[in-house]
Amino acid sequence: MGASNPLTAGSQPTPETSAIIPIGGHSQEQQHQSSETTSTVALSDFSAHSPTLFSSHTIASLLFYQPITRIVVVLTILQSLLSVGVNFPDHCSAPSYTLYGGEFLGLLISPFVVPLTPALLESAKQTLGTALMLAMSNLVSFGLFEERLTMLFRGGRSRRGNTSSNRNSTRIFRNVVLVIVVLVMALRELAGIIFNRAVGFKYPSLYFSDSVHECNLGIAPFLFALLVVQAFLPDDDTDTSAPPPSTTTTTTTSIFAFRRIYVQVILCLFNVIPKAIFWWAGSGLVVGFFVSFGVAYQRRMGRWGGKVKTTMFYEKIPQKDEHEHEHGHEHELVWQDRDVVVVALGVSTDGHQDFYMNTRTNNSNVNLSKETSDDSDSDMESALPSSPTAVVSPPALPTTPFSTPMGHSKERSTSYIVKRFGGYVLPMVVGLLFILAALRQLHNYRPDVSNDLLNSSIEPSTPFLLTLVMMTAPRRDGIAFIKQTLSSYLDAFPDADESAHPLYSRIQIIVYTHITDHPAFDEAKIFFDNIPKARRHVKWVRDEGSEKNQRKHLISAIRKVGTTEDTVYLGIMEDDFPFCNGGWQTMLNTIYDANQYVENHCGVFVTTGGSGLIFKRSVALAASFVLEQDELAKRRGEVVDAPDIALQKCMLGQHEYCSSCKGNMVISKTLLQGHLGHDASTSGGSYSPSQFQCGWRHPFNGMYDTHTF
Structure with a gap:
């Protein structure tokens, strides 16, 4: 009667006090020994808050003391030396x-190759120093990711806690990395096919x-995926492995106080400085986004370090019925004290369970709380408080009959996952994709070659740099395209009075036919003879004849022009393929790049x-002999390639007369000329009006033995 309630007596509130109350079958001496052998959770070996994050000791530990990183380092060294x-x-x-x-095989080993040879460095567009620095970075x-993610897969506990837990978290990280590698490589190939x-x-x-x-x-893509x-996982500032603010010695102005995620974003973006890797790194971002859903699901289920928090309200503490215990029956839980919270569960060596209760002298409703993790197989004794009055956060526990009582709730709820993805992960992925796309544009930007540079860099002593031979023959129903096509050519030529233009006397057009009766040819000649620019740059050549034979037509045109005109390039054009908007300048850019980067090229193919088959003059003459052989073989009844296919194969180096061209073919990325004669082909065929138009992918684009500019 004389005892007063400490929660109501007096005007001053009673300070909150804590005590560890053992409940179970152990004696006080055993419990005292257990408390003496426990310790608090150790800090992460490489905490983002640590001022030694970038020290030589930490870097060596990251590279050589973590299993998966060590394997990657060894494979990288071996494969790079093998490439040399x-x-x-x-x-x-x-x-x-x-x-x-x-x-x-080249795709499978590509992640472990550091370019060291001149050929690889040129292909990767890097210098030796840049390649080595990027590899080390x-x-x-990767080591930072392994250290961080394996800790989170252990439920936020230190690596020093338990060997089996370390192996389990390493296994999870290894499996995640393998899934990422396979999906990134598959998505990269799929992107090449689709786009x-x-x-x-x-x-x-x-x-x-x-x-x-793209190289x-x-x-790099696996780093972006892991990023x-x-x-998605808990932030650095909520990491239980980070030192508390009262014990850390790092000042807030130190660079090492940056959140780990920012440091790793910067390390990932180092890869886009020397070259464009939009498709390679972008595949990693997309794969990482979807892999995160799998990780979220596993943690949502209480696995992979994800904790499950269960809450129930009681007003009694458990009391054990000694009679039932002696007969092997489960004791009945009779909860009496409503001010009791379970904060830790210890598993003793003899199989008994000890409940350590933290009592608080307050008047609020207190619930029974317990966190469990399916992956938690670490030693629980290492997570218990070292003193009877210490209050610690509950460690992750093995699954027990108390894991899923009625009314439990998940710590990582669906709403949390949705908010995390929508409010943080998705914006980060979109932002990084935007950065990659912007840098891709920057790296791929190529200014147009100037006329002065083109004129001075490609055999300036040769009278003509480029001679375009427009092949024309009568089409069915009298349809003619000469005027429209030739006008698109002349639009890019200098005017008749621009004699100072660098290409004024180095480019020309020859309209050629081997048909005597060709009204469209005569009409176009009369029309353009009244235009000064056309009179200056266009020549009209007709060989008498009446046979509509495209192969003979090409042979006579190439030999007539190739033997009479001293020109660097001789281009074969058809009269129903006008230049696209900007196509002429892109063709000049392609010719210039071919001379700069493909020394032994035989020409360029732009349509x-x-x-659009623009040969070097000597190769064009060799191609005429290929056509002549095919014509003789056809007369013998043999099956031969169509004339245009034969010319393409010559430029590809697939004929003995053109063997020096193998591997040296240069093409434009897209078609630089559009097709007008879809329903008026001289061969009798017809096409859809939407086929072979401006901007379409060049048919040879993607072939590994061609050079695309």
């Missing part, structure tokens, strides 16, 4: 090599030439079929 010794690979992996060349970044071959023939707005050519070397996975 046996010269494999001698070029970057890309979808063009896998889709057309079947080089799947990426390996350190090059699938849409390139009909949807120019969705066509991206570099989707099949794929290094582990997204880590972004399709028999138009």
